[in-house]
Amino acid sequence: MIADKMKGMVANSSAIRAMFEEGNRLASLYGAENVYDFSLGNPNVPAPEAVKKAIVELVEGEDPIALHGYTNSNSGYPEVRQAVADSLNERFGTSFGERNIIMTVGAAGGLNVIFKTLLNPGDEVIAFAPYFGEYRSYTNNYDGVLVEISPDTETFQPRLQEFEQKITPKTKAVIVNTPNNPTGVVYSEATIQKMAAIMEAKQKEYGTDIYLISDEPYRELVYDGAEVPYLTKYYDNTIVGYSYSKSLSLPGERIGYLVIPDEVTDSEEVQSAANVATRILGFVNAPTLQQKVVAKCLNEKTDISFYNRNREALYEGLKECGFTCIKPEGAFYLFVKSPIEDEKEFCAAAKKYNILMVPGSSFACPGYVRLAYCVAHETIVNSLPKFKELAKEYF
Amino acid sequence: MIADKMKGMVANSSAIRAMFEEGNRLASLYGAENVYDFSLGNPNVPAPEAVKKAIVELVEGEDPIALHGYTNSNSGYPEVRQAVADSLNERFGTSFGERNIIMTVGAAGGLNVIFKTLLNPGDEVIAFAPYFGEYRSYTNNYDGVLVEISPDTETFQPRLQEFEQKITPKTKAVIVNTPNNPTGVVYSEATIQKMAAIMEAKQKEYGTDIYLISDEPYRELVYDGAEVPYLTKYYDNTIVGYSYSKSLSLPGERIGYLVIPDEVTDSEEVQSAANVATRILGFVNAPTLQQKVVAKCLNEKTDISFYNRNREALYEGLKECGFTCIKPEGAFYLFVKSPIEDEKEFCAAAKKYNILMVPGSSFACPGYVRLAYCVAHETIVNSLPKFKELAKEYF
Known part of the structure; x- marks a missing residue:
């Protein structure tokens, strides 16, 4: 039943x-x-040796009541959120603060939080084939409708013409995953710029907000010096989902974050709602020990x-x-x-x-x-x- | 937006x-x-000293790839699930196996998983006032309808007559929380027996399945030798949600489990669906280090x-x-x-x-x-x- x-x-x-x-x-x-x-x-x-060292230091040095207790905010420890923001600002020239970072139960948890936050039933989420199959489930969880852009099997870059045609007044979000699972392709800066221009124009045409959701668990895994553009710099309504699963080899520990920049429309409301979504979906907060571990390992590779x-x-x-x-x-x-x-x-x-x-x-x-x-x-x-x-x- | x-x-x-x-x-x-x-x-x-000891032993003794990796099943490590089952069997005379236990991101995660698993839009979930306010959010997440039984402010025991009247063909679940948040009241064995009899009769009358969901984060916190009946023994369609948040003082670490006994109607299907719900809600698996920690601390108090x-x-x-x-x-x-x-x-x-x-x-x-x-x-x-x-x- x-x-x-x-x-x-x-x-x-x-x-x-x-x-x-x-x-x-x-x-x-x-x-x-x-x-x-x-x-x-x-x-x-x-996982890097530094992870083990951080765990041992934390359990031996910190008050267990604080270390293993609920965080006061469902979005995580303020000092961890600030440390993540500082690290991003240093790497990408952004200007995030604590308020822009929500610690999540991995990227999968983060994507569920942001879809819960944004989607009304019937809202459309665009994904570029080939894409991680779970996007369909995450969208369905909130009665959204996944709209597929067909794959360009020559380059596995997004088909932007088809993309432009498939954006409708019901399009609430576009999800990109670069470096990509399953192709390993990285979207170039030129691609991102074109994509952003299309979305800007469609927002204006329809008078809607279309969120670009960047799912980035593979950001640090690039070869031959490939550059992965940081998407918040190209399009205001960008929300980033990150995970330490691959970058620190901690997939089982379920630790990641969302970035909700101030440039996002109604950013304060979106941040508050994501905080509430974290609570009511039952995540409550990202695992506390691992929050502090990643804050200590931000420069590990x-x-x-x-x-x-x-x-x-x-x-x-x-x-x-x-x-x-x-x-x-x-x-x-x-x-x-x-x-x-x-x-x-x-x-x-x-x-x-x-x-x-x-x-x-x-x-x-x-x-x-x-x-x-x-x-x-x-x-x-x-x-x-x-x-x-x-x-x-x-x- | x-x-x-x-x-x-x-x-x-x-x-x-x-x-x-x-x-x-x-x-x-x-x-x-x-x-x-x-x-x-x-x-x-x-948290007990044993928790610290377990964490240090695990990170120093185990292969980090296995310790921090995804579990093969979204329901958790087989040996952890078996250890939890064994411990329950010893304490309560039940006969659970690995298949009956699903490790969850705390009890809040477990309740979301089971509501996602069971609820169709419009299904009713009965709760006895006063109840933990989040039950309403968890029910709403899956478009269920929370039906309240008014409080008996003399005893804060459930009003069984009103309960009987409010069960309808749309009733999919009844959630109880004993020891209770916010009253601290424990439901007596007699109460549980009467409640079970009412639910059995209503299942027969309507030809439906009505699941009794026992939310038990406070099970170990009892005074003056009070007994807390183990509900699976009184009613077949019982599902237990447990958390180590209070019993091991680990609320921030998000670790608990669901028990889905074989006696539950279509138990295999419910177990499979809860496994899938764990994945698609973005939990993916309960934090792996903490799974192994609680397995080492099952006898801690x-x-x-x-x-x-x-x-x-x-x-x-x-x-x-x-x-x-x-x-x-x-x-x-x-x-x-x-x-x-x-x-x-x-x-x-x-x-x-x-x-x-x-x-x-x-x-x-x-x-x-x-x-x-x-x-x-x-x-x-x-x-x-x-x-x-x-x-x-x-x-």
Whole structure:
């Protein structure tokens, strides 16, 4: 007797669980080292030593009542919010204060908070395919309607003409994710400028507010010196969702933040509402110990060379096998063209070689598969002969 | 341009923030030691030493990739869920397994997960006044309708006759909170048995499932050997929401669990849906370090003698002043009858003596005020002369 809205979700989720169980089954049959599981975005780089040091210092040095208590504001500790603001200002030349930062239960928590804050039933949220499939669930949670922009499979940059056409008076938000999951593509400054101009014009035309929501868990994961523009500088109604899941390898700890700049229309009201949404959605506050940990680790960096080595090895290896894919500039995913139209069938074929990957349909982009290369380097090295065998079935 | 649903919430919340700011203002004027803030349920007993020990052991002994990574299941680590199940089985003679436990972001997170799982728009959730005001928000989040049972201000036990009359074919859930916030009352076994019988009969009459949701953050906080019945043993469709916020003084860390027993109708479907709801609401999983911490601290107890000393001092002190209230058997709240009808006016009068308390209207029970006695003992001792002065205005 579960809610009607949940019924389809449970059916979908069973498919993902089935894959997970398949991975476990394969591991028990062939040994975990002989299964090449590229399905999950769970970082394989340990959290920096500074995280451990911060945790120990905090629990040994701070009053446990204050350290583990509710924060007075649902938006987090004032000193943590200020430290995050200062760090952003230093890096990006912004001028945020404590009031602009809301500590959240990861980026997923932050996106739910901001959708709860903004969306009326029927409001449209635009996403550019391929996109992280959860955006659809987050939008549905608040009875919003996800509007898809079709993928440009040449460049995986957003199709701006289609974007312009699909903005309506019901468009409340546009969500971008750069560096992108699942393609690893970074949107260029020129792209962002054009996107901002389109949105400005549409706001004027319709007399509405259209929020640009920048989902940035992969901001620090870029290669070859790629620049990721800070979007609040290009468009006033920008809200940023950030997570330390990837940058500090803390995905299980659920810690991130939202930035709601003063330039956002009715910014005080939006900030207050996001504070309330944090409370009533049951987050109450971002985990307190981890709030203080990240404040102590703002200058820490994950080992990007680890991911880069994996990126090069997998990209070059797959290319050699005859597969085609765009070389990622960021994140830790490769989005590979399926050699056959039905990429689910391709995934099934790969499973025969103990290779697990996610069908592009999960990202609104069938005909492709996603490989998460945040795995042990040996997994990649050992998987390549298997990919070679797999390739022989097609090329 | 925030969502319509959020507008009233923000207005309400400003009232609470105003109280918080008033507390800060008073503290800066008169010194924090001269402000008697009974407004917040933030424990003043430190987390047990074992919590600190567990945290240090975990970060020093475990692989950080596993310790801080996503859990494979959104419901939490299998070994943690099994440990929680084992502990409950030992204490209450239940027979839960790993599958019955879903680790949550506190009890507030757990209640949101279960309401998301169960409620269709228009479904009714019954709550017994006085109740924790957030129940209304949690219900509204999923377009449910909160149905109130009026308070029995003699005993603060649930009015079962009114309850029976208000169950309709739209009733999807009944939420109970015992030991109770704000009264400290514990529902007796006889009460629970009668409540269960009524619900069984109504399920049969309407051919529906009516879930009993037991919100139990105060389960371990009982005095004078009071017994708190474990509700799954009295009624099959019972779901328990638990939090370590009060029992281990970890409210800021957001760690708790749901119990979904096999006896619940369609239990597997409900468990799967709650797993999915955990993911799509953005919790993703309960914070991983804290999951492992609580598993190591299942036999730890908070210092109940601290709260008991406060309870006795405040209860006796207020009685002596002429105030009347029911003596709490659990939790850390006193629910005091306002000497005047408008308890908000009474709260305003108390503020003149630097005493902060929460109006009963926030708990759907006007004419009363809530005092949280989870404060330093000196706060209570020093407040009593002020309460005496306050009392003189009325008696």
